[in-house]
Amino acid sequence: MIRFDDVSVQYEGTGRPTLSGVDLTVPEGELVLLVGPSGVGKSTLLGAVSGLVPHFTGGRLTGRVTVGGRDTRTHKPRELADLVGTVGQDPLSHFVTDTVEDELAYGMESLGLAQDVMRRRVEETLDLLGLAGLRDRPIATLSGGQQQRVAIGSVLTPHPRVLVLDEPTSALDPAAAEEVLAVLQRLVHDLGTTVLMAEHRLERVVQYADQVVLLPSPGAAPVMGPPADVMAVSPVHPPVVALGRLAGWDPLPLSVRDARRRASGMRASLAGERPGPVSGADGPRLPAEVVAAPRPAVRRGALARLFGRDPRESAVPEPVTDATTRIERLGVRRGRVEALRRVTLTVAPGETVALMGRNGAGKSTLLAALVGMVEPASGSVLVGGRTPHRTPPREMVRRVGLVPQEPRDLLYADTVAAECAAADADAGAAPGSCRALVSELLPGVPDDTHPRDLSEGQRLALALALVLTARPPLLLLDEPTRGLDYAAKARLVGVLRALAAEGHAIVLATHDVELAAELAHRVVILADGEVVADGPTAQVVVSSPAFAPQIAKVLAPQEWLTVTQVREALGGVA
Numbered sequence: 422m423i424r425f426d427d428v429s430v431q432y433e434g435t436g437r438p439t440l441s442g443v444d445l446t447v448p449e450g451e452l453v454l455l456v457g458p459s460g461v462g463k464s465t466l467l468g469a470v471s472g473l474v475p476h477f478t479g480g481r482l483t484g485r486v487t488v489g490g491r492d493t494r495t496h497k498p499r500e501l502a503d504l505v506g507t508v509g510q511d512p513l514s515h516f517v518t519d520t521v522e523d524e525l526a527y528g529m530e531s532l533g534l535a536q537d538v539m540r541r542r543v544e545e546t547l548d549l550l551g552l553a554g555l556r557d558r559p560i561a562t563l564s565g566g567q568q569q570r571v572a573i574g575s576v577l578t579p580h581p582r583v584l585v586l587d588e589p590t591s592a593l594d595p596a597a598a599e600e601v602l603a604v605l606q607r608l609v610h611d612l613g614t615t616v617l618m619a620e621h622r623l624e625r626v627v628q629y630a631d632q633v634v635l636l637p638s639p640g641a642a643p644v645m646g647p648p649a650d651v652m653a654v655s656p657v658h659p660p661v662v663a664l665g666r667l668a669g670w671d672p673l674p675l676s677v678r679d680a681r682r683r684a685s686g687m688r689a690s691l692a693g694e695r696p697g698p699v700s701g702a703d704g705p706r707l708p709a710e711v712v713a714a715p716r717p718a719v720r721r722g723a724l725a726r727l728f729g730r731d732p733r734e735s736a737v738p739e740p741v742t743d744a745t746t747r748i749e750r751l752g753v754r755r756g757r758v759e760a761l762r763r764v765t766l767t768v769a770p771g772e773t774v775a776l777m778g779r780n781g782a783g784k785s786t787l788l789a790a791l792v793g794m795v796e797p798a799s800g801s802v803l804v805g806g807r808t809p810h811r812t813p814p815r816e817m818v819r820r821v822g823l824v825p826q827e828p829r830d831l832l833y834a835d836t837v838a839a840e841c842a843a844a845d846a847d848a849g850a851a852p853g854s855c856r857a858l859v860s861e862l863l864p865g866v867p868d869d870t871h872p873r874d875l876s877e878g879q880r881l882a883l884a885l886a887l888v889l890t891a892r893p894p895l896l897l898l899d900e901p902t903r904g905l906d907y908a909a910k911a912r913l914v915g916v917l918r919a920l921a922a923e924g925h926a927i928v929l930a931t932h933d934v935e936l937a938a939e940l941a942h943r944v945v946i947l948a949d950g951e952v953v954a955d956g957p958t959a960q961v962v963v964s965s966p967a968f969a970p971q972i973a974k975v976l977a978p979q980e981w982l983t984v985t986q987v988r989e990a991l992g993g994v995a
């Protein structure tokens with residue numbers, strides 16, 4: 422159904438091709454998963470199928486890509502619309518209408534489908550993706566995960582024969598991700614739809630794949646095969662595969678269920694052991710330049726963007742008195758929605774708290790309240806002794822830094838180097854501090870690249886580095902692992918642990934249960950705007966089918982959370 426014949430893609434201004442001599446066949450009616458490290462060219466490969474590469478991205482494509490027999494170089498994306506449905510990494514940039522219902526109908530309207538067919542499919546899709554309650558909502562007021570569901574729904578309604586999905590579950594809560602994957606699997610099994618999907622969170626998807634395509638490194642030939650075979654050699658793999666490799670299980674397990682069946686011996690060997698602390702397994706990994714920098718910090722450009730004001734005017738340093746973040750009986754309204762209700766929470770210096778909960782539960786709203794971007798309807802918020810929404814941004818930035826869900830919101834310069842130079846200057850940090858952080862988080866990001874041309878993971882690494890350069894006492898991260906591969910995630914964990922050890926308080930809103938297990942001292946679960954659980958990570962997540970990491974599910978009722986803990990307890994080597 423999809424064929425690549427000797428395909429290479431090279432972007433302008435880059436020294437070497439991103440894809441080189443790719444030969445690949447995706448058969449009709451299969452779900453094929455595309456995996457590989459951040460920035461390796463997954464989005465580029467998907468773009469060549471939907472025709473976005475090179476028509477919209479620029480660069481030079483040689484060789485031939487055909488979908489259902491149509492050459493994507495001679496057919497514009499518009500001329501493939503009846504055949505291929507595409508969801509990109511940034512749903513916001515794809516929306517063409519204003520409301521949920523209109524967006525679901527748009528693709529069918531452009532294909533000229535009959536009114537009654539359109540009506541029926543919109544209703545079906547609203548139900549299928551849990552969007553019925555949001556049908557009249559302006560898309561701009563939806564949470565990140567709600568938007569991602571609309572983006573997926575809008576490509577399903579025209580019933581294309583081929584679906585091309587770039588990280589379709591990156592903003593979804595664990596249950597929503599399972600629902601979406603079940604829908605995709607049904608399309609593949611019942612309608613013979615062909616699905617080509619890139620995803621970093623392999624723990625969510627690998628068990629659904631018929632075949633896996635691995636791009637091992639930029640420009641290298643892809644490796645394609647049955648999931649277990651590719652996982653045996655892949656540098657990116659989910660925790661159950663890491664556990665299987667550690668134990669030498671053959672065939673490798675791909676799902677929690679497979680691993681549980683194999684794990685009785687391992688459970689017995691671990692019975693007398695107690696899980697070590699998850700944090701602290703790796704030493705601190707802050708680059709020297711950053712550790713050496715004095716702690717100050719105004720991130721001017723970024724703040725002007727976030728707050729609509731430039732906080733440069735007279736940044737007079739003053740001591741931060743109360744370092745504990747205190748939220749009491751906080752209520753926040755957004756439009757007609759009561760986004761937070763009676764939320765009480767404290768975060769002490771040195772503590773890392775993971776905020777979890779379904780899409781739309783209020784996580785981003787809580788982070789927005791901590792930086793003063795939304796105003797409480799009731800209750801109080803204190804950060805560094807100040808009430809955020811009443812405090813000038815130039816004073817708040819010395820107390821709190823936010824990496825938003827969409828990293829693009831922080832980027833405004835023309836090159837990576839210029840962004841970093843500005844961040845160093847704003848933070849009063851040693852020149853090179855920000856750059857060292859980018860390289861630490863994701864090596865291989867070129868200095869002169871325009872931030873617009875970075876891959877999703879590279880862009881996130883840059884945004885993280887910009888905020889981390891200022892080393893704010895309270896660091897807020899909204900879904901910080903979107904687009905990051907496992908290695909980049911491990912490096913992020915190292916940097917954040919080092920910051921926590923230095924006394925920074927960290928709050929991360931995340932759907933990434935593996936990240937929470939690795940990093941968080943405490944997990945707070947929000948449901949419909951209220952706190953429904955708040956406690957030590959192991960206690961909160963181990964008993965939760967939605968929020969438990971894979972290792973906890975495999976080894977329950979024992980309280981193991983990560984492969985590193987198991988490896989250390991068994992005293993073995995991976």
Ligand SMILES: Nc1ncnc2c1ncn2[C@@H]1O[C@H](COP(=O)(O)OP(=O)(O)OP(=O)(O)O)[C@@H](O)[C@H]1O
Pocket residue numbers: 432433435439457458459460461462463464465466478479870874875876877878879904905
């Ligand atoms: N329009 C462009 N112009 C120049 N370089 C680009 C462009 N688009 C992507 N690149 C570069 O090509 C490489 C591959 O990017 P791509 O987005 O395909 O990677 P990816 O595997 O999807 O990454 P991620 O997992 O982080 O999403 C990156 O180094 C990126 O900086």
Ligand SMILES: Nc1ncnc2c1ncn2[C@@H]1O[C@H](COP(=O)(O)OP(=O)(O)OP(=O)(O)O)[C@@H](O)[C@H]1O
Pocket residue numbers: 561562563564565566567592594755756757758759760778779780781782783784785786787930
């Ligand atoms: N401007 C707005 N007008 C109306 N409702 C809004 C607005 N902004 C957010 N909401 C609603 O407030 C609720 C909380 O949104 P929030 O973005 O805090 O959720 P979240 O937990 O971060 O979700 P996700 O996991 O999807 O990112 C959602 O139901 C959302 O639709």
